[in-house]
Amino acid sequence: MQLPIRSILVFHAAARSGSISKAADELSVTPSAVTQQIQSLELQLGVTLMNKMGRGIVLTEAGERYFEMIADEIERISDATNTIRGHRTVTTLNIRATPTLSNKWLLPRLKSFLDAHPEIELRVDGTNEPTDFNRELVDVEIRHGDGRWPGLFVEGLAEETFIPVCSPQFAGIGSLQPGDVTNHRLIHSVKSQAQWPRWLKEAGVAHDFRCRRVLFDRSHMAIDAACDGIGIALESELMMWKELSEGRLICPVANPHRIALTTQWIVCPRDHLRHRKVKIFLDWVRAERNAWMARTGERPWIA
Incomplete structure (x- = not known):
């Protein structure tokens, strides 16, 4: 059986962005064309992969499993294709953080992240305004508050x-x-x-x-x-x-x-955790946090 490559790529784009319209913009096609490709893939697989929810989409259990199985492979195919073309593969990572955390904690550490991951183009938005993940292109936010934001992945940065x-x-x-x-x-x-x-x-x-x-x-x-x-x-x-x-x-x-x-929290939709760039960033943030915590035992500034 011939693989429905086009439909698979369209599904991947929609699942990654959480939106039919965003996938359509990325692929330079109409939203109806995206919907048709996904419906075609569902017909061939014999399962429902996603359902509409408001202005976005939500993956079914089968859709979640399928996306997890294909996501890394499609990213590798994309990287390989760009490499053969002679292009440098660039992935944009959009981070939002409070002004103080951006200036005082994140910025002094960013060189190590960028040096380790030259394929990632980083954009940092320093603001206290909470992200509307349904409308804004933000991958991860480090948010100031009490940590109570239902429906989102929330992890305390540090005490x-x-x-x-x-x-x-x-x-x-x-x-x-x-x-x-x-x-x-x-x-x-x-x-x-x-x-x-x-x-x-x-x-x-x-x-x-x-x-x-x-x-x-x-x-x-x-x-x-x-x-x-x-x-x-x-x-x-x-x-x-x-x-x-x-x-x-x-x-x-x-x-x-x-x-x-604990006043600073890592926040994002749970489906963002599947993205490779998000995984890389969160692993780096946690490593930096752990290194900082390991150094706080000695406090020469306190008598």
């Missing part, structure tokens, strides 16, 4: 520890008691899940909320402000690991109270 920090020129390591911080200007990151009133209360510090303060709507701005000697910030060691490791930030409070939270 973060929030501590008071400042420039070493502002105050020395462990030179202050918890109550002393209220005598200084406090830097607030207004969208952070860890706020000064909580830290002060849990540290047993009475306060009347009349502390001198400066407020920023992005944590990376609060971190930079602390580096510049503006005051004392309450921030995540995950986000300011570089400034801490380079000695540009220290914890001025002796034996500081720490707030432990």
Whole structure:
């Protein structure tokens, strides 16, 4: 029996994108032509591969199994074809992440990822706006929040520890008691899940909320402000690991109270996890996360 190669390729495009219209755009055909090819393939296989759901499609159990079996092979055929043509195979990976994570954690590490995977062209969108995966071409998002997003794959990036920090020129390591911080200007990151009133209360510090303060709507701005000697910030060691490791930030409070939270989450539709480029990126993110966690045992910035 002759293989229905065209129908298989059309099914692969639709299953990968999760949309008949997106597959049609990719293949430069009409949506009805995509539907006809998939129906033809279903007829030959004797099973239903996908069903429409709103503006997208959802794979049946048979469709899931079939896509998993053919996806890697079709990508290899595509790579081989482009290689023989003399073209460099390029795969675009679209990542969305919060501005602070993009600037402070992701960007300093990206060279290792790009050097290891020259076939991947990376686009990073730094924003706090959550992705509408049905409308936007985003492969993976690292989202700030509480991790409760039904219907999506959600994995915590890492548990973060929030501590008071400042420039070493502002105050020395462990030179202050918890109550002393209220005598200084406090830097607030207004969208952070860890706020000064909580830290002060849990540290047993009475306060009347009349502390001198400066407020920023992005944590990376609060971190930079602390580096510049503006005051004392309450921030995540995950986000300011570089400034801490380079000695540009220290914890001025002796034996500081720490707030432990997971605030950054890997988020995407579950069907995106089948894509090779997504698997590669997530494996790299997890390896970088594990390497960072292995180094957090020693904290020379805390007395």
